[in-house]
Amino acid sequence: MNNDIERVLYSEQDIAEAIDRLASQLTEEYKDKRPIIISVLSGAILFTVDMIEKMDIMAQLDFIDVSTYFGGTESTGKLKLIHDLNKDVKDRNILIMEDIVDSGHTLSYLIDLLKERGAKSVKTVSLLDKPEGREYDVEVDYYGFKVPNEFLVGYGLDYKGYYRNLPYVGILKPSVYEND
Ligand code: IMP
Ligand code: MG
Numbered sequence: 001m002n003n004d005i006e007r008v009l010y011s012e013q014d015i016a017e018a019i020d021r022l023a024s025q026l027t028e029e030y031k032d033k034r035p036i037i038i039s040v041l042s043g044a045i046l047f048t049v050d051m052i053e054k055m056d057i058m059a060q061l062d063f064i065d066v067s068t069y070f071g072g073t074e075s076t077g078k079l080k081l082i083h084d085l086n087k088d089v090k091d092r093n094i095l096i097m098e099d100i101v102d103s104g105h106t107l108s109y110l111i112d113l114l115k116e117r118g119a120k121s122v123k124t125v126s127l128l129d130k131p132e133g134r135e136y137d138v139e140v141d142y143y144g145f146k147v148p149n150e151f152l153v154g155y156g157l158d159y160k161g162y163y164r165n166l167p168y169v170g171i172l173k174p175s176v177y178e179n180d
Pocket of ligand 1: 101103151157158159
């Protein structure tokens with residue numbers, strides 16, 4: 001798996017430092033708010049686990065899975081709710097945890113959904129923010145790194161479902177795509 005990586009962008013050490021910084025900011029922000037932390041499956045799992053163990057607050061955890069809906073070979077651009085939350089978000093402070101925000105489609109969909117369901121506040125934290133990819137008017141409240149417009153894998157991010165378990169974030173070798 002490691003041999004398929006062209007270049008490491010963020011090492012385990014880089015990620016750990018970003019998480020320390022974000023976790024202390026969010027501990028301050030949420031110390032009296034008893035938020036529900038919503039982790040967006042599957043990419044945000046590694047980030048969520050490492051974040052919540054560094055956040056010294058009373059918080060509950062829930063998961064949601066949203067995917068781009070593919071009708072045949074063409075993406076319709078519509079999002080599909082694959083797995084819904086277990087918790088009621090009404091009147092709760094919500095912190096969404098994402099691996100990466102690219103077009104912003106997923107995030108804007110989630111923010112609208114949570115507000116419709118009566119959430120008291122909705123904020124977002126993403127390890128990575130890819131601002132050049134943005135197509136929806138949505139802002140990430142807290143982010144670890146702003147990344148270039150390249151396809152990244154590792155630390156939750158996948159290519160065809162693989163590479164999520166790399167402990168760092170890197171760029172795939174072009175030969176990996178070419179052979180597919
Ligand atoms: P958005 O809805 O376009 O903002 O994309 C969000 C989702 O697309 C993320 O949660 C990722 O699952 C996926 N994604 C976006 N960019 C990348 C990437 O560079 N590598 C892997 N997955 C990505
Ligand atoms: Mg994702």
